[in-house]
Amino acid sequence: xxxxxxxxxxxxxxxxxxxxxxxxxxxxxxIVIVAFFSIANENFRTFSNFTAILFSTVxxxxxxxxxxxxxxxxxxxxxxGTGMTLCAVMSGVLIINWDLPLGLGLVLTxxxxxxIGFVNGFNVAVLKLPPFIATLAMxxxxxxxxLVLSNSVPIYFNALPEFSRISTGELIPKVPNAVLVxxxxxxxxxxxxxxxxxxxxxxxxGSNEEATELSGVNVRRWKLLIYTVAGLFTGLAGxxxxxxxxxxxxxxxxxxxxxxxxxxxxxxTSLVGxxxxxxxxxxxxxxxxxxxxxxxxxxIPQEWQNVILGAVILAAVYADMARKRSGSST
Amino acid sequence: xxxxxxxxxxxxxxxxxxxxxxPGVKALQDMHLELRHGEVLAxxxxxxxxxxxxxKLLSGIYTPEEGEFSMNGSPVVVQNPRHAQALxxxxxxxxxxxxxDLTVTQNIFIGREPRVGGVFLNDRALxxxxxxxxxxxxxxxxxxxxxGSLTVARQQMxxxxxxxxxxxxxxxxxxxxxxxxxxxxxxxxxxxRRFVNPSTGVIYISHRMDELKAISHRIEVIRDGRYIDTLxxxxxxxxxxxxxxxxxxxxxxxxxxxxxxxxxxxxSVVGLHTKNLLKDITFELREGEILGFAGLMGAGRTEVGRAxxxxxxxxxxxxxxxxxxxxxxNPAAAAALRIGYLSEDRKHFGLLLNQTVSSNxxxxxxxxxxxxxxxxxxxxxxxxxxxxxDRLRVKTPSINQTTKNLSGGNQQKVVIAKWLLKDxxxxxxxxxTRGIDVGAKEEIYRLLNELAAQGKSIxxxxxxxxxxxxxxHRVVVMSEGRITGLLESGEATQESVMHLATLRPxxxxxxxxxxxxSAGEQHPHSRTPxxxxxxxxxxxxxxxxx
Numbered sequence: 043x044x045x046x047x048x049x050x051x052x053x054x055x056x057x058x059x060x061x062x063x064x065x066x067x068x069x070x071x072x073i074v075i076v077a078f079f080s081i082a083n084e085n086f087r088t089f090s091n092f093t094a095i096l097f098s099t100v101x102x103x104x105x106x107x108x109x110x111x112x113x114x115x116x117x118x119x120x121x122x123g124t125g126m127t128l129c130a131v132m133s134g135v136l137i138i139n140w141d142l143p144l145g146l147g148l149v150l151t152x153x154x155x156x157x158i159g160f161v162n163g164f165n166v167a168v169l170k171l172p173p174f175i176a177t178l179a180m181x182x183x184x185x186x187x188x189l190v191l192s193n194s195v196p197i198y199f200n201a202l203p204e205f206s207r208i209s210t211g212e213l214i215p216k217v218p219n220a221v222l223v224x225x226x227x228x229x230x231x232x233x234x235x236x237x238x239x240x241x242x243x244x245x246x247x248g249s250n251e252e253a254t255e256l257s258g259v260n261v262r263r264w265k266l267l268i269y270t271v272a273g274l275f276t277g278l279a280g281x282x283x284x285x286x287x288x289x290x291x292x293x294x295x296x297x298x299x300x301x302x303x304x305x306x307x308x309x310x311t312s313l314v315g316x317x318x319x320x321x322x323x324x325x326x327x328x329x330x331x332x333x334x335x336x337x338x339x340x341x342i343p344q345e346w347q348n349v350i351l352g353a354v355i356l357a358a359v360y361a362d363m364a365r366k367r368s369g370s371s372t
Numbered sequence: 373x374x375x376x377x378x379x380x381x382x383x384x385x386x387x388x389x390x391x392x393x394x395p396g397v398k399a400l401q402d403m404h405l406e407l408r409h410g411e412v413l414a415x416x417x418x419x420x421x422x423x424x425x426x427x428k429l430l431s432g433i434y435t436p437e438e439g440e441f442s443m444n445g446s447p448v449v450v451q452n453p454r455h456a457q458a459l460x461x462x463x464x465x466x467x468x469x470x471x472x473d474l475t476v477t478q479n480i481f482i483g484r485e486p487r488v489g490g491v492f493l494n495d496r497a498l499x500x501x502x503x504x505x506x507x508x509x510x511x512x513x514x515x516x517x518x519x520g521s522l523t524v525a526r527q528q529m530x531x532x533x534x535x536x537x538x539x540x541x542x543x544x545x546x547x548x549x550x551x552x553x554x555x556x557x558x559x560x561x562x563x564x565r566r567f568v569n570p571s572t573g574v575i576y577i578s579h580r581m582d583e584l585k586a587i588s589h590r591i592e593v594i595r596d597g598r599y600i601d602t603l604x605x606x607x608x609x610x611x612x613x614x615x616x617x618x619x620x621x622x623x624x625x626x627x628x629x630x631x632x633x634x635x636x637x638x639x640s641v642v643g644l645h646t647k648n649l650l651k652d653i654t655f656e657l658r659e660g661e662i663l664g665f666a667g668l669m670g671a672g673r674t675e676v677g678r679a680x681x682x683x684x685x686x687x688x689x690x691x692x693x694x695x696x697x698x699x700x701x702n703p704a705a706a707a708a709l710r711i712g713y714l715s716e717d718r719k720h721f722g723l724l725l726n727q728t729v730s731s732n733x734x735x736x737x738x739x740x741x742x743x744x745x746x747x748x749x750x751x752x753x754x755x756x757x758x759x760x761x762d763r764l765r766v767k768t769p770s771i772n773q774t775t776k777n778l779s780g781g782n783q784q785k786v787v788i789a790k791w792l793l794k795d796x797x798x799x800x801x802x803x804x805t806r807g808i809d810v811g812a813k814e815e816i817y818r819l820l821n822e823l824a825a826q827g828k829s830i831x832x833x834x835x836x837x838x839x840x841x842x843x844x845h846r847v848v849v850m851s852e853g854r855i856t857g858l859l860e861s862g863e864a865t866q867e868s869v870m871h872l873a874t875l876r877p878x879x880x881x882x883x884x885x886x887x888x889x890s891a892g893e894q895h896p897h898s899r900t901p902x903x904x905x906x907x908x909x910x911x912x913x914x915x916x917x918x
Contacts, residue, residue: 243738249727250721250724252721253720253721254724255702256683316727
């Protein structure tokens with residue numbers, strides 16, 4: 043009897059150790075990279091540069107947070123990059139062109155992001171289209187609509203300095219508001235994923251969709267909701283990017299989705315589904331920002347930044363798989 | 373090839389003193405096995421006894437720490453599965469290694485396709501060779517058929533054809549009949565008998581005791597990674613084998629408990645049709661009853677289960693619960709009505725394999741028992757999961773264990789725990805003991821009886837006749853998508869069930885009277901439960917249901 047108790051205790055201890063080590067891998071990677079750049083370049087290791095890194099993480103980070111849920115279900119969302127741009131344009135249309143009150147405009151923009159996600163969810167959960175195809179189509183639709191709605195010209199928020207303050211204002215001295223927004227969004231996402239039905243079903247669907255369905259879970263409805271929530275994060279990212287730039291730029295956005303997916307994957311979330319974490323995604327997004335920032339400070343050309351980022355993705359996923367292999371041979 | 377293995381005195385294959393351990397577990401210790409020329413050697417043992425480990429050693433996936441193998445008297449070291457094949461050892465694993473999108477031919481010859489000019493494949497020649505092979509083995513397979521479109525039994529045949537295409541001396545089959553019905557088992561056994569000759573031998577691993585009697589010459593029993601004994605099949609009784617396997621005696625002639633016919637009807641199904649298979653399915657499920665569903669593979673039993681919980685759409689028919697008509701659009705609606713379906717395929721349709729025991733147990737009840745305002749009550753989940761694990765005696769180091777690390781029997785208990793927590797009134801068990809060892813089977817049976825005694829209604833779909841006869845209060849027999857008979861527990865015998873299971877329904881209106889008469893002659897109490905025919909209902913249901 044006491045024997046089983048003991049093994050149980052050992053197994054639990056090992057389980058939490060495993061979880062901790064799992065976090066450490068991405069976190070350890072981040073520490074190593076920060077240490078490397080700090081030693082290599084003194085301009086890197088300044089407070090203002092660290093806040094700059096955080097500031098530049100915001101948009102990719104928000105997109106990555108939302109898409110973490112989708113990826114844990116075993117799906118993918120390629121529409122978040124241009125979807126974000128469409129939301130940015132939407133905010134311009136609502137707030138500048140239609141002259142709606144700022145607060146209302148912001149809420150509607152986020153809801154519009156939710157609508158994009160809802161359409162993705164409908165295509166995936168109800169029409170049963172493969173997520174890759176459904177969101178690839180949405181990526182193109184959003185890109186086109188952003189250009190149509192804006193007549194292919196940027197919408198400027200110059201008349202509305204409060205708008206820019208959402209991103210660049212400093213409620214806490216020396217910390218841009220955008221960083222607070224990202225932090226708050228990460229907390230909300232973590233609570234959603236770890237403490238709610240929504241999160242449990244996200245993992246369950248990613249682990250085994252058929253079994254989840256047969257367990258009496260309305261998988262269709264929850265998937266619809268998961269894609270919609272991912273869309274809300276896209277809407278928020280749209281606001282943050284136009285607030286940072288002071289304008290809605292309709293021709294950008296393509297490529298952000300891949301950076302966001304990279305952040306999620308570096309953070310240890312499995313593209314097969316059923317496994318992932320918000321803290322991992324945040325660390326993944328930070329790793330990308332640190333690498334981009336550090337290489338820029340060391341005057342390494344932009345082209346090489348992507349080469350190195352690609353190598354980091356390979357290393358991160360390989361390390362993840364290697365650890366899993368050594369773990370499962372028992 | 374012909375003069376291989378003519379050495380008579382040495383065994384065809386011998387395993388001497390082989391040990392293998394994994395971190396924390398001694399999987400095999402001083403294992404022995406001797407396969408003689410021209411024999412079928414059955415290898416039996418409970419799940420976890422070490423059968424799979426031994427197979428993996430013989431196929432070169434693992435290497436032994438101690439001991440040695442020899443074939444025809446000369447020692448061999450198996451380096452990898454390909455090498456095993458070259459040595460003349462072919463293994464058919466329990467889980468098929470087939471590519472569903474390729475044809476039968478492509479699957480048989482995968483990795484050794486003859487090429488034209490080193491690059492191009494010669495499909496016609498390949499199909500011809502496959503046809504020759506299939507003819508020689510007397511297998512009724514179309515070499516151009518896509519494997520994914522075949523039934524499980526036929527996929528099994530493809531595996532066998534593939535294994536035999538290497539002209540092995542030693543054929544090892546791991547649970548070859550787990551997914552087969554009795555008629556298909558007979559076909560398989562015919563194949564094995566034709567394969568065995570003075571220079572070959574078969575190692576046959578199975579949980580099904582009745583088959584060992586039919587096919588094997590000797591039976592080797594292993595338990596807890598150790599060799600126990602080898603017995604001559606002809607002079608050994610199966611209870612003897614089972615008691616050696618489990619290390620204790622088992623009652624084998626148990627009959628259903630608590631059979632009563634006066635209970636109220638809980639679920640009533642009338643005239644169910646589905647697009648592909650089911651036709652005019654009509655039956656009643658009483659409170660506290662275990663209603664067995666018997667039939668051959670593909671008769672539509674699983675489809676009935678899936679239709680009842682809304683996993684497959686109906687094209688006609690009605691279901692009522694406690695007299696009220698219900699519409700079950702999806703499994704979520706069924707769960708809300710407290711109807712649960714436990715799939716025959718635990719891994720694909722039952723469990724979240726990479727999630728913990730407690731996550732699995734809580735899954736069906738998350739929204740009703742374990743959530744407030746959308747937030748999950750983790751402490752309550754842990755407490756209730758622990759209760760269920762204790763109550764069902766799930767052998768797991770902790771409720772945080774990942775379910776894929778549990779044995780088949782314990783995985784099944786986790787699935788059952790999930791539905792017990794949901795407090796279902798109707799549980800549909802599809803092959804509740806498939807792939808589960810003898811000891812764990814007994815526990816599942818005990819649990820089913822307990823549930824029925826508590827007033828739960830159970831539909832038990834099973835391909836194992838002894839299980840059906842032992843557990844069912846009444847038996848519904850299906851054939852080709854229709855119900856061909858309903859037997860009370862007293863009148864259900866292997867013969868009466870098999871007779872109904874092999875009836876060919878669906879010959880138009882002519883059969884309405886004729887087959888039921890012929891069934892009546894041989895089995896006075898069997899009835900065709902065609903309640904829809906006017907005036908027929910009173911005749912077919914003389915006992916009534918209170």
